Amino acid sequence: MTDDDRPDSGPVAALRGRLRHAPSAGVTLPDFDPDAAPAAPAPLVAEWLLRALDEHVPEPQVMTLGTVDAAGHASARVLLMRGLDDDADGCGFRFASDAASRKGRELTARPYASLTWYWPQQGRQIRAAGPVETLDAATARADFAHRGEASRVAAFTGTMSDPLDGPGQYARDRDRAARELAADPGAVPAGHTVYRLWATEVEFFQLAADRFHRRLRYTRTADRWERVQLWP
Numbered sequence: 001m002t003d004d005d006r007p008d009s010g011p012v013a014a015l016r017g018r019l020r021h022a023p024s025a026g027v028t029l030p031d032f033d034p035d036a037a038p039a040a041p042a043p044l045v046a047e048w049l050l051r052a053l054d055e056h057v058p059e060p061q062v063m064t065l066g067t068v069d070a071a072g073h074a075s076a077r078v079l080l081m082r083g084l085d086d087d088a089d090g091c092g093f094r095f096a097s098d099a100a101s102r103k104g105r106e107l108t109a110r111p112y113a114s115l116t117w118y119w120p121q122q123g124r125q126i127r128a129a130g131p132v133e134t135l136d137a138a139t140a141r142a143d144f145a146h147r148g149e150a151s152r153v154a155a156f157t158g159t160m161s162d163p164l165d166g167p168g169q170y171a172r173d174r175d176r177a178a179r180e181l182a183a184d185p186g187a188v189p190a191g192h193t194v195y196r197l198w199a200t201e202v203e204f205f206q207l208a209a210d211r212f213h214r215r216l217r218y219t220r221t222a223d224r225w226e227r228v229q230l231w232p
């Protein structure tokens with residue numbers, strides 16, 4: 001199909017004309033001075049997240065997790081960030097999911113992933129990548145205990161990433177899960193897992209109104225972090 005053959009009505013055609021003119025967030029962009037950045041990335045991640053929370057960026061803890069399967073095919077989805085670790089100067093990002101889900105299976109095959117955050121109101125992006133480890137069952141239990149009741153029932157309903165069999169199955173499974181949880185309130189789904197990505201690189205991107213954006217990349221060497229500014 002050439003550009004001339006494309007239909008000129010319907011939502012896809014309507015979008016075509018609007019993408020280039022989509023408004024950007026009306027924002028006051030924060031300053032970012034890479035020369036004043038800390039020696040390790042975790043404090044800067046925390047600083048940026050705290051500022052996003054203070055400035056009421058909606059759901060700044062939502063991040064995109066990129067994984068690959070055994071054949072190297074990529075997939076991505078959004079998840080909630082569950083914690084930040086800076087033990088021994090490392091930078092660890094926690095997230096929780098079901099080990100039997102697509103991402104869980106991909107992480108078993110290839111325990112390496114990327115994470116990306118974007119906060120439009122502040123023109124800020126953080127990206128991180130590195131090996132992913134599975135934390136112990138006690139950590140998974142503690143994570144699950146923090147969830148609200150509806151979220152716990154949902155986690156026991158169905159099998160994440162599998163197709164639904166047919167109409168009515170959702171409601172039937174949800175009712176069964178609610179009954180089982182009421183009988184055993186401390187139960188944790190077998191696959192509930194807390195993962196930690198230990199970053200080997202973390203990059204901070206700050207949009208600037210004058211278009212001279214800033215990028216600072218931290219790369220982990222054997223015993224320290226190296227910092228370098230990149231062309232945006």
Ligand SMILES: Cc1cc2nc3c(=O)[nH]c(=O)nc-3n(C[C@H](O)[C@H](O)[C@H](O)COP(=O)(O)O)c2cc1C
Pocket residue numbers: 062075076077078079080081095096097098101102103104160161
């Ligand atoms: C705002 C938002 C937050 C989400 N948080 C999580 C999460 O913390 N853990 C999770 O497993 N899925 C979460 N999901 C669902 C995932 O995006 C995804 O659909 C699901 O994990 C299945 O992904 P998979 O089939 O690639 O494994 C969230 C979805 C949205 C829209």
